[in-house]
Amino acid sequence: MAASTTVSSTSSAPVDPQSPGAVPHNQPDVHDLLCTVAAPVQWLSRHSGQTAGGVEGLYIADRRALARLTVTIEGADVRPIAGALTGSDSARFLARLFGLGDATGDPTVTLERHRTVLPDRGVERLTVVNSSRATLSTTLILAAGTDLAPIGLVRAGYPTALVAPEIRTGRDGLIWRSEDGYAASLVVTEQQTVADVAPEAGTVSWPLTLEPGQSWSAEVTVHMESEPARSRGSFVPLPVADPDALLTVPQVHSADHRFDEMVCTGFADLKALLLADSADPGDAYFAAGCPWYLTLFGRDSLWAARMSLPLGWRVAAGTLRALARRQGRAVDRATEEQPGKIPHELRPVDGATWLPPVYYGSIDATPLFVVTLAEAWRWGMPEDEVRALLPAAEAALTWMAVFGDADGDGFLEYLPGNTVGLTNQGWKDSDDAVRFADGTRATAPIALCEVQGYAYEAAMQGALVLEHFGRPGADGWRAWAGTLAQRFRQAFWIDDPDGAYPAIALDGRKRPVDGPASNMGHLLGTGILSQHEESLVAARLIGPELFSGYGLRTLSARTAGYNPLSYHAGSVWPHDTAIAAYGLHRSGRTEQAARLLSGLLAAAPHFGGRLPELFGGHPADTGLGPVPYPSACSPQAWAAAVAPVALTVMLGLRVDIPAGEHEQHPPRQFGVRELSVQGLPVGAHRTTDTAP
Structure with missing residues (x-):
C-alpha cells in the first residue's frame, strides 16, 4: 500500500500497530528498488533515481527523513537511461531530457544524479549537461516530501500522511517537523543560480540557461535536524567510527x-x-x-x-x-x-x-x-x-x-x-x-x-x-x-x-x-x-x-x-x-x-x-x-x-x-x-x- 499524499502536521496510522495480530503480512515489494546504505542510513529509490513514494525514501535510524525526491524539467520528459550502484553507499543515475536539445536521435541534454549516503545523511548531486548545438533555457524543479514515519509502519503497509514543510532559515531549503519531536532538513547548495524555495508546494526550483557544452550542478543534503530525547539506556542504532x-x-x-x-x-x-x-x-x-x-x-x-x-x-x-x-x-x-x-x-x-x-x-x-x-x-x-x-x-x-x-x-x-x-x-x-x-x-x-x-x-x-x-x-x-x-x-x-x-x-x-x-x-x-x-x-x-x-x-x-x-x-x-x-x-x-x-x-x-x-x-x-x-x-x-x-x-x-x-x-x-x-x-x- 502506497503512502497517502494528504498533507498533515504529523504522521499517523489508522490501525494500532501495537495491537495483537498487527503482523505485517502485506509488506511492500522492494526487489525492483536500488538501495544504498551506510548504517544506520539507507536510501531506497527506483533505478531511475526518482524517490517517488511507497516504501521508497531516505531512512535515518529507522525514521523516514525523506519520502519523495523527484526531478522534473520544464519542456522535457525525463527518460531514464541507466542507474546502478557504484558502491554499497553510492549510486549514479543518467536520464535523457527528451524534448530538449538537437532534433536528432541522440540524447544531447542529460541529467545525471550522483547519490551518496553517509552515516548521518544522504547527499545527491544533480548535474544537467547541454551537449546540443543550441542554448538551453528551462527550469529544473525538485519536489520533496516526507512523513517522518518509523520504518515499521512503512513495512506493515499502513498509510501515512506527509508532513507540511516549512522554509529553512536562510531560505536554502525545506524543513519538516512532526509532533513527536522529529525534524528532517533538506539543504541545497548551488553557486551559479539562486534557488526558488516554495514550501507550500514542497519544491525547490532553478531557472537554467546553458550555452552549448555547458553544465550546471546543485547539491542536495538531507539529514535529521532533531529527534526526541530518549530515556537513558534505551537502544539506539549508531554509526561506527572506523x-x-x-x-x-x-x-x-x-x-x-x-x-x-x-x-x-x-x-x-x-x-x-x-x-x-x-x-x-x-x-x-x-x-x-x-x-x-x-x-x-x-x-x-x-x-x-x-x-x-x-x-x-x-x-x-x-x-x-x-x-x-x-x-x-x-x-x-x-x-x-x-x-x-x-x-x-x-x-x-x-x-x-x-x-x-x-x-x-x-x-x-x-x-x-x-x-x-x-x-x-x-x-x-x-x-x-x-x-x-x-x-x-x-x-x-x-x-x-x-x-x-x-x-x-x-x-x-x-x-x-x-x-x-x-x-x-x-x-x-x-x-x-x-x-x-x-x-x-x-x-x-x-x-x-x-x-x-x-x-x-x-x-x-x-x-x-x-x-x-x-x-x-x-x-x-x-x-x-x-x-x-x-x-x-x-x-x-x-x-x-x-x-x-x-x-x-x-x-x-x-x-x-x-x-x-x-x-x-x-x-x-x-x-x-x-x-x-x-x-x-x-x-x-x-x-x-x-x-x-x-x-x-x-x-x-x-x-x-x-x-x-x-x-x-x-x-x-x-x-x-x-x-x-x-x-x-x-x-x-x-x-x-x-x-x-x-x-x-x-x-x-x-x-x-x-x-x-x-x-x-x-x-x-x-x-x-x-x-x-x-x-x-x-x-x-x-x-x-x-x-x-x-x-x-x-x-x-x-x-x-x-x-x-x-x-x-x-x-x-x-x-x-x-x-x-x-x-x-x-x-x-x-x-x-x-x-x-
Whole structure:
C-alpha cells in the first residue's frame, strides 16, 4: 500500500500497530528498488533515481527523513537511461531530457544524479549537461516530501500522511517537523543560480540557461535536524567510527569474475551494515539487513559475525558484548525474557511496532551465542575478552537446560508466551514455516532439528572453553550433550522412499514433522550426527528435491506445502545454503560444500553480485534465472556473509589459533581456479593463501 499524499502536521496510522495480530503480512515489494546504505542510513529509490513514494525514501535510524525526491524539467520528459550502484553507499543515475536539445536521435541534454549516503545523511548531486548545438533555457524543479514515519509502519503497509514543510532559515531549503519531536532538513547548495524555495508546494526550483557544452550542478543534503530525547539506556542504532578497524578485507583475485564480484560486494556490504552499540560505541555488530532490519538481531547478527570471522574477530566480540548487556535477567511473559536468554530483536522505543522494543522470542540465539564465542576464540579473540564473557556464556548454557526445554522432554523447544510474539521462533519464523509433507502446519511446542544441533555444539564447545579457562562444569555439559545426541537419534530420524533423514522438527504431540527441509544442513559440523548420518544428510542436500541448482530450497519440492516463492517453504536463502556448505566443509566434505556454493555463484550475477536475503526456489534450468522474492532485503548481513564463507570453503581453510592450527585443503572439484587471497587476517597476522 502506497503512502497517502494528504498533507498533515504529523504522521499517523489508522490501525494500532501495537495491537495483537498487527503482523505485517502485506509488506511492500522492494526487489525492483536500488538501495544504498551506510548504517544506520539507507536510501531506497527506483533505478531511475526518482524517490517517488511507497516504501521508497531516505531512512535515518529507522525514521523516514525523506519520502519523495523527484526531478522534473520544464519542456522535457525525463527518460531514464541507466542507474546502478557504484558502491554499497553510492549510486549514479543518467536520464535523457527528451524534448530538449538537437532534433536528432541522440540524447544531447542529460541529467545525471550522483547519490551518496553517509552515516548521518544522504547527499545527491544533480548535474544537467547541454551537449546540443543550441542554448538551453528551462527550469529544473525538485519536489520533496516526507512523513517522518518509523520504518515499521512503512513495512506493515499502513498509510501515512506527509508532513507540511516549512522554509529553512536562510531560505536554502525545506524543513519538516512532526509532533513527536522529529525534524528532517533538506539543504541545497548551488553557486551559479539562486534557488526558488516554495514550501507550500514542497519544491525547490532553478531557472537554467546553458550555452552549448555547458553544465550546471546543485547539491542536495538531507539529514535529521532533531529527534526526541530518549530515556537513558534505551537502544539506539549508531554509526561506527572506523569500519576499517573492525573488518580486515583481503584482496581477492581469481579466474572467475563472478566469484570476485560476489566476494568483493559481500565484503563492502558487510562494512556498510556495521552499527555501534549505543551502550558502548566501541562495540560493533552487523545490522541484519535493509530496509526492514537495520538493527541488532540476536540470531542474525550472531550468524553474520560467525560467518565473517575470516575477516577478523572484532565484530564477533562486539556483537557478543552487545547481546550480553541485554541478556535476560528475569521472567517476563510480555517480552518472553528469561534468565540467561539472548534477545531476538531490539528497536528504539519509538521505533517498535507490533513487537516490544526488546523482544526475546528466539529459541536459537542463546546456544548460538555460546558457539560464536567459542568460534571467535579459535579465530584469535584475545583470551581476556573471552574470559570477560564467560559468565554470560554460563548463563546461556544454564538457560538451555532450565528454560529452553519448556516441557521437560530433553529437547529445546519454543512455546510462544504472549499473543503478539512470533509463532515460530527459529530462523524460519513465518507462521507456515514448519510443515509436514502433506502441507499440514506443525503446532507448538515445536522442537526444531537444527536447534538441537546448536545446543549440542554449544554444550561441547562451551565445555572446552570452560575447561581451558579453569571454570567448573565442563564434564557436566559433555554428559548433557551426549544425552541430547542419543535422544535426537531416536526421535528425529525418519525414512521416506529416498532413505533416512532428520525431520525438521517434533511437534507438540512429539511427532516428527516429515517435510524434508534445509534445516538438516545446519546439523552438519555440529557434532550431533555420526559420520554415516552426515553422509546421508549431505546426499539429501545435493539431491534435486532440495538443491535447485542455485541453492538449497527451504522445503523439498516434493512436499504438498512447497511454493518456490514462499518465504520459508520452498525459496532459497543464500545464508542457509552457505551454512550447509560450511557444515559440509567442517565435516570434511569440502567438494560437496563447493558444489552448493557453485549454485550461489551462478545466481549472484543476476543480482549484480549482491545476493539478496532470499530468492525463488525454481529450478535453475527453467531459463528464468533466479527469480526475485518481491520483499527480500538487500543487502542482508548474513547473505553478504556468504562471501567469507565461500572464501573459507574454496581455500579449504581451517583455523584454530589456540591450538596453533592453520590448514588449507582446497576442493579438487567445483572450486574456483587461480584463487589468490592477500591480507587474510589469522589471529594477529595477515596471510597470503592461494588455491589452484
